[in-house]
Amino acid sequence: MNFSEYMAILSGNTDLLDKAKLEKKVASLEGERKSFNKGKRDSETKLQSKTAELGNNKASLKGMTEDYGKFMGKAKKDKDGNILNLITLDGVESTNLEVIGKHLQMLAEKETTGGQYKRIGEIYGFPVKIVSETSFENGLPFVDNRFFVEGNYKYQYNYGHIAKSDPIAAANNFLNALQKIPSYIEQYDSRCKALEKEIPQLEEIAGKTWKKEEELKGLKAELAALDRKIQLELALPTEKECKEEEKNTDNVEVVANADIRNKYQHFSSINSLFTFLPFYS
DSSP: OOOOHHHHHHHTHHHHHHHHHHHHHHHHHHHHHHHHHHHHHHHHHHHHHHHHHHHHHHHHHHHHHHHHHHHHHHOBTTSSSOOOEEEEEETTTOHHHHHHHHHHHHHHHHHHOOOOOOEEEEEHHHHHEEEEEEETTTTEEEEEEEEEEESSEOOSSSGGOOSSSSSHHHTTHHHHHHHHHHHHHHHHHHHOOOHHHHHHHHHHHTOOTTTHHHHHHHHHHHHHHHHHHHHHHHHSSSSSHHHHHHHEEEEHHHHHHHHHHHHHHHHHHHHHHHHHHHGGO
16 A cells, blocks of 8 residues: 555545545556556567668678679699699799798788788688787787788788797688688578567567557546546535535524614614604603
């Protein structure tokens, strides 16, 4: 029992008790509607985000699939079916992987691009690039050179860092990056499928309407009508007030009548006196 209901019971007025109960129902439904609308807005926000994510993921999936198709279409294999590392570096005539690896290690140590992606070579028609980025170690800044193979997207291996102690491993960095594309495709494809299942559920929630709106409107109308009735009853005089008013009116009339009688008796006495005086006759 809330305070309004308690006061209504004490007053003995059933209208006040009915009003308190209606107010409680209205407050409950308004709370329910608020929760429903919040959940709906959250679903709409998620739906918008997930739809955009699905579109981006599909675009990425398409671009990566194109890149991998291009790579496999140009790839050369040895007798065992392994893809050959046919990387070439700008300014380096040798195709020896150890020579190429040492040159890459030198670039990793000394190159500075100022944050710009710089072409340094090519592998199977894909540009090979380096970018210098400022990083921090033990609170001190240092230049961190990272390497990429560029297609529709930038692909990297070992977070873009080449092997510092093994030239052959350094030279294989870019071939390894291209061979990782299928794993990226699998991840994006899996995410797209999950989103395609999730989005219809969010659409269903976002498209729902609260089914108790008419019930709430009806209760509010009933509450307003009851409130007007109570206000009118409060404005009318009570039976006690009417009796008090009648009593006061009677008293006024009694006093007035007594006053009239007194004045009449006074004038009657004077008139009798004048009758016995000799000069009156």
